Structures are given as structure tokens and as C-alpha cells.
Amino acid sequence: MRTRAMLTGAIIAQGCLFASAVVVTQSQEPLAPSAVTREAPPALAAPPPPTEAPAAFELVTNGAVDATRFAAALEEFTGPEGAGDGLGPVFNGAACAECHATPMIGGSSQVVERRAGSFNGTTFVEHPGGSLIQDRSLFPGLQERVLPGNNVIAFRASLSILGLGFVEAIDSNTIAAIAQSQPTAIRGQLIQVPLLEAGGATRVGRFGWKNQQASLLSFSADAYSNEMGISTPMLPLEQLSNGHALPAGMDPFPGEPGVVDDSTNDDIELF
Numbered sequence: 001m002r003t004r005a006m007l008t009g010a011i012i013a014q015g016c017l018f019a020s021a022v023v024v025t026q027s028q029e030p031l032a033p034s035a036v037t038r039e040a041p042p043a044l045a046a047p048p049p050p051t052e053a054p055a056a057f058e059l060v061t062n063g064a065v066d067a068t069r070f071a072a073a074l075e076e077f078t079g080p081e082g083a084g085d086g087l088g089p090v091f092n093g094a095a096c097a098e099c100h101a102t103p104m105i106g107g108s109s110q111v112v113e114r115r116a117g118s119f120n121g122t123t124f125v126e127h128p129g130g131s132l133i134q135d136r137s138l139f140p141g142l143q144e145r146v147l148p149g150n151n152v153i154a155f156r157a158s159l160s161i162l163g164l165g166f167v168e169a170i171d172s173n174t175i176a177a178i179a180q181s182q183p184t185a186i187r188g189q190l191i192q193v194p195l196l197e198a199g200g201a202t203r204v205g206r207f208g209w210k211n212q213q214a215s216l217l218s219f220s221a222d223a224y225s226n227e228m229g230i231s232t233p234m235l236p237l238e239q240l241s242n243g244h245a246l247p248a249g250m251d252p253f254p255g256e257p258g259v260v261d262d263s264t265n266d267d268i269e270l271f
Helices: 067-078 164-169 172-181 216-228 262-270
Strands: 112-119 124-126 152-157 192-194 202-204
Touching: 164 216, 172 202
Parallel strands: none
Antiparallel strands: 112 124, 112 152, 192 202
């Protein structure tokens, strides 16, 4: 598997909130009946229209970069990747956009992935090779299947990544304060998770189905590894096929020799 030194896929969004207030004062002196008329008061000057936030559903730049730069980032996000790019040998999609395309690129998914394992009433054990079942492979003989004895199967749809750049920017203490302010009976569970890029440092989890990632860089490395079979310096190990290592000669990039250049990193981070 080719190693990819990548940065994260993040949707860059900006918003602008406009507010205006007009204070109208009236005389408190009583008016004689003859002074009361049905004429409308002089019209107040209309406030300027609010500035619209850049739309996220148009696949155009929000102004942070020019159209050419955004198009390059979009192309990297949509792929598709091939064996020469490090794809596989087991994977679910050949591009980020294959799982993030509803209602548009960067959104959620119209397909689901499978998770499997076994439960004996007390203990859950992941399916051999991990709970995620990769449905596709470069080699038909390596395609994963749910093995007999795994009595738990769950289907999950990919989450939207639109606007997650804002979520990453939230301070962990802010999230903790929100949790503390909620009633105990409905309070979400706050968890600290390791940052793959920070050598064991932790941060409040906020990405993924179980908030298992705390940065978009870690989130993307996890998706590259599990969903596309592309390894990175943060997750360099090859994906197994139903728990078995690749047969000799089936890894297009034995020894993980390659890295992707910084321009690709920048494109993924930008989008």
C-alpha cells in the first residue's frame, strides 16, 4: 500500500450575521382628538439587506481561495484513486466523494457500510480483521465477507462533513462547558481521544459516529485507511482481509515506499 502523507478533508465555510435595531421614540403628551389623524408616520429608512453566508450547496468557492484553487481541491476530493495511488487492496470507495455525495459532494451518503462481530450476551468481539467489512477489493479472492459465527451486523451511513472546519475550531473547554450545563439525565458523554498527529496528546472527541476522532487530520487518516485502504504515516499498517495478511505478491506497494506531495495535502485540507 502506498503511504499517503495527507492533510484532512474539511469543508471551508464562512458565515456573516447581520443585525440592526431601530429605536423609535414617541411623545408622551396626550393629543387632542382633532390632532389625531390616520396618516402614516414618515417612513423609516429601510435597513440594508443582510449579507448572505456563502452557500454550501453550489460547489463554488466561498471566497477564501480563487475558483482555480477550489477546483483543484474539488478534483482531489472526488478522485477517483487507483492502485497506483495506493488504493486497496480491500476498500469501500475509490474517492472521498463516493461516500460523501448527498445532497451534494461533501454531504452524507446514499449507501451504507457494514459492521460485524459476535456477541455472547456479555462480550462483543469484532469480526476478524476489524468490525468494518470492506465490500470491494482489487483482487476478487480478497473481498471480505461476513464469516459464520458473527451474529451482529449493523449498517451505517457516512455523515456529512459540510462545515466541520467550524467544529474543529471549537475549544475543548467550550464543549465540556456545554455538557456540564445540560441536565444530567440527557447529558452527552464527553470523551478524550488521542490525536494521531500529535504523538499521544488528547482532545475532546467530535468527529465520527462515536466521536472517536478529535481532529479532521485524524478523521481523514482513519477514512483513508478503513474506507479506501490508503495508508498514511499516522496509520501505516495494511488492512487485513477477513483477518488475514495479504498473500505474497498481492501488495502493489510492499514496504510502503511512496508519499504524496504537499500540493495534494493542501487540496484535501482546503476542501
